[in-house]
Amino acid sequence: MKAKIKLAFRVVIDENSSMLWDQYIFEDTYLEYKIQHQVFDDKDDPVKNYWQLLLKNSNAEKIPFLLSTAVVNYVSQLNGEIKSLPDVLGNTFFPIEDFKLDLISSNVEDKSKHKIGLTFYTPELLLMDIIDNKYLLSKTTSGEHFDTFMFSFHPQVAISYYAAI
Numbered sequence: 164m165k166a167k168i169k170l171a172f173r174v175v176i177d178e179n180s181s182m183l184w185d186q187y188i189f190e191d192t193y194l195e196y197k198i199q200h201q202v203f204d205d206k207d208d209p210v211k212n213y214w215q216l217l218l219k220n221s222n223a224e225k226i227p228f229l230l231s232t233a234v235v236n237y238v239s240q241l242n243g244e245i246k247s248l249p250d251v252l253g254n255t256f257f258p259i260e261d262f263k264l265d266l267i268s269s270n271v272e273d274k275s276k277h278k279i280g281l282t283f284y285t286p287e288l289l290l291m292d293i294i295d296n297k298y299l300l301s302k303t304t305s306g307e308h309f310d311t312f313m314f315s316f317h318p319q320v321a322i323s324y325y326a327a328i
Contacts, residue, residue, distance in 0.1 A: 164292050167304050169324035170285045172245060172257060172317075175267065177278040184237060191233040193277045196269045199226045212270040227266040227279075234281065238262050245283060248320070251297060251313040258302070259283040284323060 176185045176192075196213075203216055203223040210216050216223045243258055250256035261284045270276035289301040289309065296316045301309040314320075 164290070165328040166290045167287050167324075167326040167328060168290045168322050169287055170257070170298075170314075170320055171282050171323035172248060172259075172320050173280055173282040174319065175278060175280050178275050184240075188234055188237050188279070188281075189277065191237075192230045192264075192279055193269070193274055195230050195233040196226065196266070196277060197271050199229050200269070200271050211272050212276065213266055213268055227264050230266060230279065231262075231264045234262070234264055238281075238283075248314075248317065251315055254312070256312060256314055257283070258285050260286045282323075287324070289328075290322075290325075 174185070176189050178189060180186060180189055200213070200216060203220045203226065204210060205219060208219075210219060213223070213226070216226075238259075241259065243260070244255055245257040245259060246255045248257040263282045263284075265280040265282070267278040267280055268276050269278070286302075287304055289304045290298060291301060291309065291311060292299040294313070297313045298316070299311055299313055301311050303309050
């Protein structure tokens, strides 16, 4: 069953997020959103929320990418791995090489409506098998001998790339 895969882990951050790291991201992306909203809004006929803004100005679809600049330094603090997702032995597992921010909702007058999603992507991994709802993986994607680890299925983790070998 060997295949090359990439895994994706998504977290949603809003005003109820309890981790300090999430709270900083919430605050910084909301401030950046308010700035970007002004750039794309119509001065003569302003709107208050992101979805209304998208309907009036298709260029506002750039806002999630622009909000990513407020998150880059926080992601770099992770040093390439998500420590809250250990493998089955409890070792820190989830390596990340990239992320994408999506803007779920926001409102320039109501901070409680601001909500973003962050999706983190692993580098390419070798999926060797699936055993008892666990991925058997290797960081090495070619060769005859592999150092492996197992990672349990998780509701916020999905296979985002798959290439059969």
